Amino acid sequence: MLLAAGRGERMRPLTDHTPKPLLRVQGKPLMQWHLEALARGGFDKVVVNTAWLGEQISQKFSSIFSPQPPSDITPSISNQEQSADTVHIQYSHEGRDFGGALETTGGIVRALPLLCPAQANGVFWVLAGDVFAPDFVFQQADVDRFVASGKLAHLWLVPNPAHNPRGDFGLAIPPSSSNGVGLALNLPADSTEPRYTYSTIGLYRAALFARPWCDIPAGNQQGVKAALVHQLRAAMAQQKVTAQLYTGRWTDVGTPERLAQLNTPD
Template sequence: MNAVAPACAQVPALLLAAGRGERMRPLTDTTPKPLLRVQGQPLLQWHLQALQAAGVDQVVINTAWLGEQISGHFSGVFGLQPLLNKRKQLSISYSHEGLDFGGALETAGGIARALPGLGPVFWLAAGDVFAPDFVFDSDAVRAFVASDHLAHLWLVPNPAHNLQGDFGLSASGLALNLPADDPAPRYTYSTIALLRAGLFAPPWCDIPAGNPDGIQAALAPLLRRAMDAGRVSASRYTGRWTDVGTPERLAELNR
């Protein structure tokens, strides 16, 4: 089992910021979705501030569409942002899928590509989700490391655009890959998770280490395989949460 030293309970984070944001056009024709502003600051900055406040000191951001804008903004300006705690270090590095392969590698492909810059356990969050109340809690890291789970997901109540939900949740805290005809409640995956690097190795994933060939692959099939083996846990998150997937949702947040 992988472990994290008690004195270093926090782990690195990967923020997913490679998508094209087709549903957000024309806003994303010239601005990558993670840089669209919510309540005065870029979407991605909300996650970065929360990670820094929780003691995370290493973040990897994957990019593709207009990725140079993301790395240029946060590498050149982020350390000067007035809302950051300058007494805490936050090292940001990049996995440039657009530069390396000409486009995004989807979720699992992008994670596999970024793994060399992460550790055996890491946080995952999508850069286009607004969840200002979420805490990247070191106690959650300790509990996850002490388990034999490959993933721990945070699930939210189903929004209007995903009323059927994604996964079930057992009384013992396991995420469930429910059959289509199962009437049990389903919840929506928030895109926030703790993951083990082992999820991206056989038998769960066939992508070679570091994804040198730029294979495109989705994350959900890997999670469902691991759920079927009882290796994915989950918690409900009831704080503010919005998948900022359309201009209308963005406008509503900014009202």
């Protein structure tokens, strides 16, 4: 699931007429970087939630995306032109259905029938459409490891950027770990243990969005708004969330200044 429903208040006036995931970074719409990376990893089905100016997103990418667009970058292609790594996109239009974004948990519960139509305990990626992480590799091996772990979520954390110096979560990597995977920790405010920032890229199990972790009825027909952090912290308290550190290029494109910096040649 690619999260693309936010208003992008801090990006105004750039987002007054363009949704943030469509702002161009190094020649491409921001969310296109994720779509291309998912395609390279073999993940060919994506659900995109929309709200603010959401019709622009569905018009841009339609229901079919190819990671090999022409030089003008027009990613939508006809059925006859589909390549082996074509990505099929479905949309959850929160703005159209409810007048605005449902926040992360509300949006995921709303989209679950599209994400896991036949699997009550399915597993899926969740990533924010306004984050630039061109080095991140989506791998089936990570999915397989997560499924085998039985955990409810697996997060990729990054070193704290200047705008989030205190970080979000701790990370406890056991000495026996050969891949840097450990438990994600909801550290108390007075803890001196290091914290890292959640990259907004993670793997999730559908069970995290049902009771006892989430009280929103399946499908979120009432359009309940709910953030994700409370569930994550509750699951961390029960040692149900793992994490690992990602050290590749990563930017939360949250301000015009950060966008300009990404588009400034070295």
